[in-house]
Every structure is written in structure tokens, then in C-alpha cells.
Amino acid sequence: MGFLTAGIVQTALEVGLIYSLIALSLFISFSILDICDLSTDGCYTLGCAVGAVFTIAGHPILGIVMAMLAGAASGFVTALLQTVFGVPSILAGIIVNTGLYTINLAVMGFSSNLSIFGTATVFSLFEGENPSPFWHEWSPLFLLGILVAIICILLHWFLGTRLGLSIRATGDSSPMVRASSINPHVMIITGLCISNSLTGLAGSLIGQYNKMSDINLGTGMVTIALASLIIGETLFGRGKMMLRIIGVVIGAVLYRFIMAIALRLNVPTEAFKLVSAIIVAIAIAAPAAKRLLSFYMKKWTAVRTRKAKL
């Protein structure tokens, strides 16, 4: 373990688990509803800011709940724009993302960052449950692991209910949904509220984890989450729902490991966004590139055998 120390592995796991919630959020909007929701960046910061304000006021747990509600509200606006008001979905996300910048500043009292040092967070509360040094070191990971597991189980259960099935059908075949007495607008609104509440949850957790909130925290998060999602879906395919959900979480953790390794290889932190952009581009382009490659291989062998016969 000379290359990756226990500390690095632990941090990668912890941050990876927090990021997995955003990846799950995109799993709902991008994979299930087939909607490109680009409000993730702003919504993540919103969750962080709301969570931080409540944490500073001494209510870290309430902060998490409020951050989820704030995320759901942001998702509601994005969804309303693209359903009732016919704004193209990508544009709706961008509009909300832009508007959220000001709202996030306002939540943080028009300052570009907030520090929550010195007040109790969910992590310090959970750590206080047991005084042993082992617990001191590993309690954040346990807390995040339990939280993510609960979210995964709830999400899996929800996607199997009639409402969940209707949401999945909305993303899969809209003519079928309209023929089945389901209101697709209501499904998109419900789906995006749930999806963005997970982003808000991730934001509030990262805020309490880093003990600070920053207005630029969310920049590029949508790409990072997409990278995690695609890593997960590439590795685990589109099989059983529980497997897909676990795949997304593992994808997010793997992504953090790739980043940790890059850091150990002295890749400058400024380059991280470029690296994640490249990972996403490669992952999405891979199937097409594979097809192209196999076509040229086939053509090349065919031409060669024909020439050999002559």
C-alpha cells in the first residue's frame, strides 16, 4: 500500500459515496427519464449552502432535510419549465442553473463562501457516539455507507412501485405512457424532484464533510457525476435494477479512485476537470469507436484475403 495509503483510500471512498448520490440523481434524470438535467451544478451548491446555513445555526440534521427540499424545489422549477412551459430540457436546466447562482449567493448571505468550523455536523454527532480511536477514524465512512445504502434500497423499492414504473415508462416510451392514462408531465416533475433532492442531499453532506460551503463548489459536477454514472453503466450493463443502482455507486467510487491515483501521479488538481471531461467523452464514444474499428478491421482483412487470392 505504498502507492495508495489508507488515508487516500478512505478519503476516496468517503467522497466517492457522497458523489454517488449525484450520480444516482443523474441515473434518475438521464438514464431513467431520458432527460439531460443540467441544473446539477447549481443544485449541488444550493444543497451545500442550505445545509451549511442550518448547520451554523446548530441544526445539522435539519440542514440535510432542508437541503433535500431545496433540491426538490429546484428540480420542480426545472421540470415545470420543460413540461408545462415547453422549454427544451437542456435549456431549462441551464436557465435554472444560472438563476441558482444568485439564489445560492443569497442563501449564503451574499458572501462567496461560508465556514462551518466549530459547530456540530452530522459527522461529528455520529463520531460522538463512541469514543474509541477506531470509530474516530472510520465513523464518517460508516455514516456515508449506511446513508447511501438506505438511499439505494429506497430508490430500488420506489422504482418498483406503480409510480416508479410509470416514471420509468415515461422515459422509455412516451406514446405508451399517454395510452396508459399516465400524465407524462406529472411523472417528469415527480422524477426531477426526487432526482434533485438527491443532489441537494449530496451538497449538504459535502458541505458538512469539508466544513465549508463555496459558491463555485458545483462547477463541473454534472460532468463528474455523468462520468461516474457511465463508468457504472459500462461495467454493470442494463440488467436488473438493483445491480444498476449498485453499479452507479461503484462507478462513483471508482471515479474517485481514478482521481486519487491521478493525484498520486502528480497530475495537478487544475487538470481534474479536463481529465473527467476526457473520461466522459471516451466512455460515451467507446461503443461507436469500437464499431468503427471493427468495420475497418473487417474491411482490411477482406481486402487482404482478396488480394492474396489474386
Add this chain to the structure above:
Amino acid sequence: MLKISNISKTFNPGTINEKVALNKVNLELDDGDFATIVGSNGAGKSTLFNAIAGSFITDEGSIELDGRDITFEKEHKRSRYIGRLFQDPMMGTAPHMTIEENLSVAYLRASEEKLSLFGRLAQDFTRVTKKEREEFREKLSLLHMSLEDRMDSPVGLLSGGQRQALTLLMATVVTPRLLLLDEHTAALDPATAAKVLELTKKIVSENHITCLMVTHNMNQALELGNRTLMMDGGHIVFDVKGEERSRMTVDDLLEKFAQNAGQELDNDRILLSTEKGEKA
């Protein structure tokens, strides 16, 4: 039962692409009627279906179903009692969901209208019960396609015919008041088309479903159901049933077509399907 009065629809009004798709159409269907609709491309058959199903709101006129005015009712609300099948087998099902999941989405129509808001919420958060699963299995076995053994397979893996049969089942799993069939066998190979048509006949007659069916096969148009309609230029130009219909031959129908439309038949599909029909 179904009463359509004076409905009209013009697409792109006031532009060079203006198209009067429906022009003061009147139609009354009795309970249990099974009417076939023929007409060349652009005659307004699909537009009529879209108007009935609520894909758009008509420019004028009214649509009544069971004495209730549904002219301004939204499409998803109408789909509680109007079932619909499209020509494209891919349209009626969700490919990445399993057969069982597709059926349970279709089955949502069953109780929605009766429930209060809380009842509906409670229903939204329930999963498919064992009893319903058994019911789905039973209904699937009636298709004789062994789909009941593949309830956990994604629908995307089924063939076009299987998907169309499943769509038929989904549209009728809760018996609709009205069933709209828009050339639902046209994209299938002849053997599969015949099978899906047999199933359609069986399901429609067993459940006494009032039904409208668009077809390009003149033979089918006269053989199936109890009434034949012909559309052209946004009008219903011909409407025949009873004894007059039973005496009609395909040639009579074609002649009527030319006479009413005031033009020669230049539609390859109609001519081809007529030949096919006569050979059969």
C-alpha cells in the same frame, strides 16, 4: 356510444402548408359496433383517430363518449377508456421494461377513476401483487406465444408480432369503451399479421368492445366487423352496414372509392392489398 359532431382540424393554418385534415366530420357509433375505415393516404383516418384519442384539440365540433362531452379532455385522461394501437409495434410498449412491468403500467387504468387522492397515492406506492401477477400470466397465455414464461424479459427482446400482441393485451387488459386500431397489423409479416388479427377479433368479440379499425386491405374492410367507412379529403364519404354491406364485393368498394373520391385509385398499397386479398 361515440358521437362525433362536425369536427374539423386544419394543420398549419394561414401558411403555404395549410392542410385541412378533417372537414366537418360526423360519425356515430353504437355500442358494440366494429367499424373498419379505408381511404387513401392523407384522407384523414389517422387524424380522426388522433382527434378521438385527444392528441390535439379539434378546431370546431364536439366529441361525446357515452353521453359525456370529451372534446376538451386531455389525452392521458381519455386513455382511461380509449385503447389504442399504432402501426409501429415499437410505439405501444416500453422496450427496456419487462413484460410484467409493461402490463402493470397498462393495468393502472383499472381503478384510477374511482379513487380519491389519498387512495391514489396509496396505490402509487404499492407494487404488483402476486394475484395480479397470476392474472397477467393467465392473460398472456391466451396469446399462445409463450410470453407467460418470459414475464421478466425486457419487451425490447420480443419480435414485432409479439410486441403488437402484447400491446393489444395492454390496451384491453382493462376493457376499454372504445378501441382504436390504426393499421396495427400493417408492419407485420402475413402469417403474424393474420395471428394478431385473429387475436384482435377474439378479444373484441369476447369483451364486446366498440372498435374502429383503419385498414388498407379491402377484403378486411368488408369482412371484419359490422360496418365500413370510407374517408377522403377529410370527409367520411361512404358509410355502409347491414345487408347492403354483406352484398358488397371488393370491386364494388373500389368503384365506390373512385366514384366518391372523384378520382382514379393511384394508391399502390390499396391495389396491392386488394390483389392479395382476392388471391387469398
